[in-house]
Amino acid sequence: MRFRLSGLVQSWLPRSLAVVMAACSVSFENATAQFGNAFGNRGVGGVMIDSDGVLRNSTAEDQSRNLEQLRSTMQGAQGDLAKATDLRLISLKGIQQMVLDAQKEGKSIPEDVYCLGGLTRIDYVFVYPERNDIVIAGPAEPWAIGPQGSIVGKNTGSPVVNLDDLATAFRYVDQARNGGVSVSIDPTEQGYRQFNQALRNLGGTVNPSQAAPALARAFGPQQVTLSGLPADSHMARVILAADYRMKLYGMNLAKPPVAGLPSYMELIQNRSNPSTQIQSRWWMACDYDAISHSKDRLAWKISGQRIKTMTETEAFDQAGQRKQTGKADPVAKKWAENFTKKIGELAVKDPVFGELRNVMDLCLVAALIESQNLQSLAACDLSSILGNRGQIETIKLDVAKSLDPQISFLQTAQGFLVSASGGVMIESWHFATQVKENESVAEAKAVVSKLDTSKIWYQ
Numbered sequence: 001m002r003f004r005l006s007g008l009v010q011s012w013l014p015r016s017l018a019v020v021m022a023a024c025s026v027s028f029e030n031a032t033a034q035f036g037n038a039f040g041n042r043g044v045g046g047v048m049i050d051s052d053g054v055l056r057n058s059t060a061e062d063q064s065r066n067l068e069q070l071r072s073t074m075q076g077a078q079g080d081l082a083k084a085t086d087l088r089l090i091s092l093k094g095i096q097q098m099v100l101d102a103q104k105e106g107k108s109i110p111e112d113v114y115c116l117g118g119l120t121r122i123d124y125v126f127v128y129p130e131r132n133d134i135v136i137a138g139p140a141e142p143w144a145i146g147p148q149g150s151i152v153g154k155n156t157g158s159p160v161v162n163l164d165d166l167a168t169a170f171r172y173v174d175q176a177r178n179g180g181v182s183v184s185i186d187p188t189e190q191g192y193r194q195f196n197q198a199l200r201n202l203g204g205t206v207n208p209s210q211a212a213p214a215l216a217r218a219f220g221p222q223q224v225t226l227s228g229l230p231a232d233s234h235m236a237r238v239i240l241a242a243d244y245r246m247k248l249y250g251m252n253l254a255k256p257p258v259a260g261l262p263s264y265m266e267l268i269q270n271r272s273n274p275s276t277q278i279q280s281r282w283w284m285a286c287d288y289d290a291i292s293h294s295k296d297r298l299a300w301k302i303s304g305q306r307i308k309t310m311t312e313t314e315a316f317d318q319a320g321q322r323k324q325t326g327k328a329d330p331v332a333k334k335w336a337e338n339f340t341k342k343i344g345e346l347a348v349k350d351p352v353f354g355e356l357r358n359v360m361d362l363c364l365v366a367a368l369i370e371s372q373n374l375q376s377l378a379a380c381d382l383s384s385i386l387g388n389r390g391q392i393e394t395i396k397l398d399v400a401k402s403l404d405p406q407i408s409f410l411q412t413a414q415g416f417l418v419s420a421s422g423g424v425m426i427e428s429w430h431f432a433t434q435v436k437e438n439e440s441v442a443e444a445k446a447v448v449s450k451l452d453t454s455k456i457w458y459q
Contacts, residue, residue: 053401054221070145074111077142081112081457084155088140089126089448090117093133094458095163096384103393113163115151117457118143120158120354122361125300125368126445127378134378135456136365137448150351158347159354161362164395168235169362169428170385171394173370175229177429188223195219221402232397235359239424240400242284242356246309250282250335257349261342264335280332282311282339285425286360291368291435294442297377300368301441306357307343309336360426367432 076082095113102109112118118140126135143160146152151160198218202211229236248254252263264280288304311332328336347354369375375382 053399066149067145070149074143074145074151076144077112077115077118081118081140082142084139084141084153086139087123087137087448088117088119089135089137089456090119091133091135091456091459092382092385093131093380094456095166096382098458099163100384109163113458115143115160116163116166118153119161120153120156121358122161122365123302124441124444125302125365125374126448127298127300127374129298129378131459132378132380133456133459134369134374134380134382146351147349148351150355152348152351152354156348157351159351159358161358162234164234165238165355165359166362166366167385167394168230168233169359169366170369170382172229173363173366173428177367177370188220191218191220191222223402224400230394231399234395234397237397238352238355238359239426241352243424245350245352246282246284246339249339256342256346258342258345261338262335264332267335268331280311280329282309282332282336283425284309284356286364286427286431287340288364288431288434291431292438292441293435294439294445295437296442297372297374299441299445300372300435301438301444302361302364302368305340305343306360307340307353309339309343311336356424360428363426363428364431367428371429371432372435 095116098113099109102113116136119136119138120140121138122136123139124135124137126137127133128135138161141153141155143151144154146157146159151162152158153160195215195218198215224231224240226236245254249256249261250264252265284307287306287308288302292301292303293299311328343353343357347357369382374380
């Protein structure tokens with residue numbers, strides 16, 4: 001799948017004053033209970049959607065109340081699932097059947113099924129023609145409710161892969177091949193006019209603490225538009241929330257929960273000659289090694305960093321029209337590289353980045369199964385979770401219609417514009433077709449088949 005986030009506002013301030021506008025992200029409320037009962041109603045990125053469909057930062061009281069409710073509802077891992085393991089095998093055919101049976105009987109999806117046995121990453125895809133099954137495998141551990149309502153592993157704090165995102169990734173796998181999925185956050189024309197008028201009215205020296213509220217009121221809500229992916233899906237919320245958190249850290253609107261990650265604003269504030277015409281944007285993208293497979297294509301290994309942060313400069317003409325340059329500003333590149341290095345730590349401290357990593361894994365697995373015809377190889381019918389014929393109902397969430405802007409100022413010697421544009425791009429189809437033969441993968445499957453086949457969960 002391919003995701004883009006665009007349409008954030010840029011503008012110039014008088015007398016060396018730069019304005020940074022970052023969009024709020026998404027949480028969700030009042031989710032339906034097809035998956036995991038109350039566990040669909042979890043926070044993402046520490047924000048909420050109010051009754052008017054406006055995204056806002058959730059208060060500490062809201063978060064505390066939500067976490068308390070979720071923790072009282074969750075049972076946690078039972079039996080063997082309560083033991084951490086480097087490799088847990090999950091049957092996709094079995095998961096599909098359990099969900100269909102639960103829906104047919106009008107029952108909630110079991111908690112452990114929603115959590116996919118506690119998987120925190122997907123490292124392997126194994127094909128079993130003799131069992132007519134496809135199995136995903138990776139490290140797993142018992143789970144709990146972590147920061148911001150994420151379901152995380154008790155041992156590592158890494159977010160757990162969930163069934164709803166798996167079903168969404170499989171259902172929209174064709175978008176990975178046919179143009180991708182886009183997410184945009186755009187100002188209204190009226191808001192843009194009001195914002196620029198407010199800038200002109202500021203005149204000379206500006207007091208940032210006084211100007212910020214006025215500019216925010218003038219600008220008003222931005223509009224949220226999603227295409228190619230359901231606006232009410234949990235996966236859409238993860239993508240938006242991850243981009244939002246990245247922008248907050250880059251624009252110095254929030255302090256990151258890990259050491260050694262100064263904001264882009266802090267890195268650039270001493271720059272001697274900032275330009276008012278060229279600004280930077282950032283986005284997160286997939287970063288996988290070529291997928292290894294056995295000669296018989298029954299074993300596949302996924303490896304790599306999973307997520308990287310990329311940057312590009314944008315030029316603006318006198319009319320404010322944006323143009324891509326294909327180049328990267330050195331300071332912006334340094335910040336992007338540093339953010340990439342910290343993704344692993346952030347995935348635990350700010351779990352939305354771990355959830356994004358899981359979403360990327362799931363999109364890649366869905367594209368791999370489709371592009372390499374693994375269903376046919378396994379003689380396994382996963383049509384209830386794969387493709388437009390999917391029968392599994394995914395969580396339906398309140399749709400974000402607009403969001404409140406956030407504004408941050410930086411005073412410099414000459415003044416410059418900081419753009420908060422960017423987003424998330426998941427090119428799963430590209431990576432699913434970058435494969436190479438490696439017999440060590442076959443050896444891994446042989447060990448699993450000999451010793452642990454009986455331990456495949458949900459078969």
